[in-house]
Amino acid sequence: MNGRRAAFKVATRNARRNRKRTIFLVLLVAVPVGLGVVVGGIVRASSLSPQESAQTALGAADVQVYLYAAVPGVSEWVRSTVGDLSPATSVTELRQAGVRIPGVGFAQVWDLDGSDPATEGLLLLLDGDWPRADGEVAVSPTVAERLNVDVGDVVELQDLSTNELEVVGLISRPFSSEGSDILIQPRGLVSVEGSLDVPVESSLLLSGSEAEEVADQLGAAWYNEGQQLYWPEPAVDPKPSELAFLDDQMYLLLAEAEIYELVDLLESQEAGSDPVAAVQQLASEMVYGSGSPRSLPDLYFNTRTQWLAQGSVIDDPGFVSTGASTLLLVEVAFITGAAFAAGTRRRLREIGLMGANGASVKHIRITVLGEGLLIGSVGALSGVLVGLGVFVLARPLIQRYVSRVLVGVGVAISDVIGPVVVALVSVLLAVWIPARTASKVPITSALQGRMPALAPRKWVIPVGIGCAAVGVLLVSVSLASESGLANVLVGVGAVLLVGGVALTASPILASASRLANQVPAAGRLVLRDSGRNRTRSAVAVAAIMVILLAPITAVTVAATTTEKDLVYGLPSPGNHLVLASSFSVDLSDYSNPISEQDVAAVEAIVPVTRTALFDTLDLRVATNEMIEGQESQDGGPVFVANFSDGDDVAVGTEDLLAALGDPGVTASIAAGEVVVLGIESKETRVNLNGREYPAHEYPVEVVKWSMPRVLIPEAMLGLFPDVPTRPIALLVLERSPTNDEYNEISSLGLAFNGGRSPMSDSTAYLIASGVSLLVVLIVVSLVTAVSAAEVDEELRTIVAVGAPGSFRRRFLGLLTGYQTLVAMLLAVPLGLGLVWVFSSAQDFVYAGPFGLVQASAVTVPWPQIAVFAAVLPISIGVLTLTSVRSAPVTPPRRAS
Amino acid sequence: MTEPILSMRRLGKTHGVGAQRVDALVSVDLDLLPGELVAITGRSGSGKTTLLNMAGALDEPTTGEVIVDGQNLATLSKQELARVRRVSVGYVFQQFNLLPSLTAAENISLPLELDGMKPALARELAEKSLDEVELGGMADRYPDQLSGGEQQRVAIARGLVGPRSVLLADEPTGALDEATSESILKLIRSRCDAGAAALLVTHEPAYAAWADRVVRLRDGRVEGISVRSKTPSSTADLS
Amino acid sequence: MSVPSCELLRGLEPVISAPIWVRVVVGKKSLDAHILSMYYWYIPSMYGGFVVGIKEGLLCLLVKNEGHGYQLKQDLESATSDTWQLNIGQVYTTLQRLERDGLATSHSPDADGRVTYSVTDHGRAAARDWMAQPVDLAAAGRDEISLKLLMALVSGVEHPRRVIEVQRGSIMGLLQDYTALKSDNAHDDFAWLLYLDRLIFSAEAELRWLERVESRLDDLPAFSPTVGEKQPAESMEVTP
Ligand SMILES: Nc1ncnc2c1ncn2[C@@H]1O[C@H](COP(=O)(O)OP(=O)(O)O)[C@@H](O)[C@H]1O
Ligand SMILES: [Mg+2]
Secondary structure, three states, rough: HHHHHHHHHHHHHHHOOOOHHHHHHHHHHHHHHHHHHHHHHHHHOOOOHHHHHHHHOOOHHHHOEEOOOOOOOOOHHHHHHHHHOOOEEEEEEEEEEEEEEEOEEEEEEEEOOOOOHHOOOEEEEEEOOOOOOEEEEEHHOOOOOOOOOOOOEEEEEEOOOOOOEEEEEEEEEOOOOOOOOOOOOOOHHHOOOOOOOOEEEEEEEEEEOOHHHHHHHHHHHHHHHHHHHHHHOOOOOOOHHHHHHOOHHHHHHOOOOHHHHHHHHHHHHOOOHHHHHHHHHHHHHHHOOOOOOOOOOOEEEEEEHHHHHOOOOOOOOHHEEEHHHHHHHHHHHHHHHHHHHHHHHHHHHHHHHHHHOOHHHHHHHHHHHHHHHHHHHHHHOOOOOOHHHHHHHHHHHHHHHHOOOOOOOOOOOHHHHHHHHHHHHHHHHHHHHHHHHHHHOHHHHHHHOOOOOOOOOHHHHHHHHHHHHHHHHHHHHHHHHHOHHHHHHHHHHHHHHHHHHOOOHHHHHHHHHHHHHHOOOOHHHHHHHHHHHHHHHHHHHHHHHHHHHHHHHHHHHHHHHHHHHHHOOOOOOOEEEEEEEEEEOOOOOOEEEOOOHHHHHHHHOOOOOEEEEEEEOOOOOOOOOOOEEOOOOOEEEOOOOOOOOOOOOOOOOHHHHHHOHHHHHHHHHHHOOOEEOOOEEEEEEEEOOEEEEEEEEEEOOOOOOOOOOOOEHHHHHHHOOOOEEEEEEEEEEOOOOOOOHHHHHHHOOOOEEEOOOOHHHHHHHHHHHHHHHHHHHEEEEEEOOOOOHHHHHHHHHHHHHHOOOOHHHHHHHHHHHHHHHHHHHHHHHHHHHHHHHHHHHOOOOEOOEEEEEEOOOOOOHHHHHHHHHHHHHHHHHHHHHOOOOOOOOOOOOOOO | OOOEEEEEEEEEEOOOOOOOOOOOOEEEEEEEEEOEEEEEEEEOOOHHHHHHHOOOOOOOOOEEEEEEEOOHHHHOOOOHHHHHHOOOOEEOOOOOOOOOOOOOOHHHHHHHHHHOOOOHHHHHHHHHHHHHHOHHHHHOOHHHHOOOOHHHHHHHHHHHOOOOOOEEEEEOOOOOHHHHHHHHHHHHHHHOOOOOOOEEOOOOHHHEEEEEEEEEEEOOOOEEEEEEEOOOOOOOOOO | OOEEEEOOOOOOOOOOOOOOOEEEEEEEEEEEEOHHHHEEEEEEEEEEEEEHHHHHHHHHHHHOOOEEEHHHHHHHHHHHOOOOOOOOOHHHHHHHHHHHOOEEOOOOOOOOOOEEEEEEEHHHHHHHHHHHHHOOOOOOOOOOHHHHHHHHHOOOOOOOHHHHHHHHHHHHHHHHHHHHHHHHHHOHHHHHHHHHHHHHHHHHHHHHHHHHHHHHHOOHHHHHHOOOOOHHHHHHHOOO
């Protein structure tokens, strides 16, 4: 035991002595852990725990008795029943109503006694005091802002009180920093209940140790006697025997006339083959179908136990933070592994010395593993601290982001444990191989600082391929299934696939080093170095490979998505604005046609180069023709889609043609042809209201879904005499509107589309590629730093025999370029494989007016990938070459 | 006659195979008695280091056997060999003898602690050892705060700390100047006079001369042995 | 307390070709060691120096102080840490020679009959001259071991490598003995150490020379290790 402690002591000393490397690794671990904690915290903050959900409904009480469709007297009945059942249980009344208030909009109005312990936590008092007396009110910050009042001011809220009300406090709901809430004095809603045109919802909060039992008994009492007291008498008593099948409660809600109507229906021919069903349908229409559905008063119970028993939306935010860190830590594991592999080689003499002094294989392994454990724990701990710090500092930001007031730290232990465990495990895994290697070196070689060149293990390639195959299998099988476990299995499969391919890096480097004889000195050194120090270089290659996966899968997915989007037409141009209709005063009516004024209003906001106000014809452009042998996403048949949602055809007026500005289109229309605004230039046929016409398709960018895809010459208008038309407007802008302009247009009350190039998928993916390239650079520089530390010793000799100091730069440049190249060779098939595996599970088609694409089809952008694969290693190499330092001419004194 | 503390019988070692085969040692017999200092000399490549590695349980002989403290190393497991290195033999190399991250005292107590001794006790023994090599005040210095000679002294102290009684020194003075080398040899001599045993590899005759016996290796064989007169008064006509 | 002393038993002749025997006495213990004749190009000059040395030594002492024979013998012995054991007769003879050569003058005997000597100007100059002269080491050419090796090479009576081995073994033994004496010297007796170091360095030089001869031998086709007969190592085994 003491022996291990001694070995561990050496480990801690090593960590302390190589301070730079230790700090580097600690940071490497800390960043993802910190990120994980923050992400976990944010996810937790944005989802309510069961306790918190309970608090929003119950406050500090134990049971909420919701008085549904309450009639006078129910509330009193509950109070007295509870009083009889358990005098120790207190009852607090709480009322809420959703009221539209001028200047505020929709507001939730509460009445409760804020100082009652049972309501504690339902609302939070941010400032001032609870309203207690008549004429006092507390409002949420949003309301205060809208009304421009503060604590102490006086407001007039006509719906709630005829008098002026004094704002005595600022309140908020516990987990929401926004929302319009108004709290008036206790029982404040009772007095205005009749005058409000919305119902006031009442609840009774029961608190006390017996509350939940009381709730059970109360339920029984309600069932046995309460209902008899407060439910109405049937309109026709007894129930006619013909209607025996009708639900009793529904029967209670029927008026006398309605009952007879139902009886009549049952006996008439109209009822059809299944009269019982017809009657039931009519009855439920009578009760629930009208504007104000009828209901029987009832009691609903929400107990704290029930609340706590139900999970929150995301079962455990800890899971999210763990996932977020895992991803990063896979990368960290590789870099740490490389750093340790390098460090071990540099410390070979020390390891030999320990061996010569009687350290056993286990002891040596402990010194390396112990250092990893130490770095892992310190890194994880500082990551947690930094994460918590960031979380606390960014609290206002996060509160706004998740729209909720955070109480307490805001980060739970489970958010922290996951990332920490993952960090420790991944660092230990990363260190395991170097530790094993170190402990296996014969002491005599170690003492001379010699790492024996081992032949690549025979099992590596089969195991790597096996892992990858199992990974593919797991992913495809799990994607097809829908169980909760499947998500986890997909992750495991993906990690296996990546890990399996990464394993093959080592034998590849080993066999590539055999080519060393064929290349000039610097290249030979690079090949030999990577081949000999495979623990380090293979891990470096794997680290780069993982990062390269991102851009490769991104460009592939982007190309695939672009290909699939093409079946719906070319991407929308950002400077086209299609005004479809304008709102009427009545918010529910969207269908007013576009007028010149509407166009002028838009033109006043944003510079417009061309405007076309034109008619669309409500023609059926294509039949809903079923495509044989294809299934849609939800398993149904696939139809050839319409060209757009509604108005598919427009008349090619001069204005419109000018606005579109496509000479081909203009010429065709002039020649009396039908034109399709599509994706390529070709002759085609278009079916209009059941008749086929020859047409010419041109590749034209128009606003997807809103612009008609078919243009007909005015001369053809006579063919469709009775077709309704609707005017819409196409505005071609000088540029895409700014956000402000866009918002201003929105406020005009127009239904419009376009005017934005909402980031297309491909742009998004290209941005992702850019970002991951940046990460590649960072990773490569980390890996280079690690390799450089190790090869510097050898470079010193090379410089001593006459190589110029710049040889170091050439060497490191070649080394990183080479490692990136090998990583690329692995990443390309792996990335494409990943995309393929993940899309292979989708067996439906994308069907649009311009074609069909299998969802599982993968479009590989070979030119981009080829350029990427050729350019990246070279540019990484050149970047390294230009950024690293030359070797010092006088070797630094080495600390022995 | 006292039992040898280290004894090698018909020891042979072959490195490599095929064309790279090197017979580094061929049938060497050597005994080391308690209190004895034996020097091994010979040209570079004559097998000195190989012999020492064998004696120190760092390497396994191809033929023959090594017996340390009555234990035949061939019969021991890897764990037990490590233990032999912890408790029986101590090594001193030409350079890089000390773990740079441990202080002088910690370097010395390392084998003891690795063997499971309580740190406090190990520290006590280490300090005693340091006193014996006249570095009493330097217990808490790190190797880079010690001169080359002091580092070697610490290494010698470590080689003979606690139960260890056989010192294996491979060119311990190779990186030192003459005066310092002399003092290191004097130290080894005095430790042997105090009861330890040492195998000293050197190619300097003047340093080898500190030994009771000088074994000269040539191509992995013992070429000659010269013995110091047991007492300076004995008359030996060696001509 | 042990007083080391060194007694020259033989070889006081200026030119010696036979082994020189040195009796080294350390306290009660003493060691008979032979210094091989090859030292004759070093040691004879030294021994010659001893012969001359008494004269020059006494002269130097007289430069410092006048004195009578016994007193001068004592002074000289203590100056050399008793490594010189002088014969009183030798001292008187030498003093008389100094006076004869005009390097010293004698005074009339005192009450105890002791004659006191003092240095002359001529003597002072001679002492200074002696100090200024280097010791002549250059008399190389015909020593016994060289002769033996050359004879082994031409006659084949014995393999030269064997000659070297034997020679090396014996010198190594000597070197060990000297080193042992040196390490036994507890009180850093300067003169004693000076003398031992002298012997040690000489022996070391001899070993180096043998080493060199051996590698020269390796270059001779007839005597390279692969061609020449090799002594089985066992035959050399010496068990303590
Ligand atoms: N690990 C090894 N592999 C191959 N040959 C070795 C190895 N170690 C030593 N040798 C060879 O064994 C011989 C003896 O080496 P060594 O014991 O180191 O000599 P010394 O220490 O006397 O200079 C040399 O010829 C050397 O080349
Ligand atoms: Mg060696």
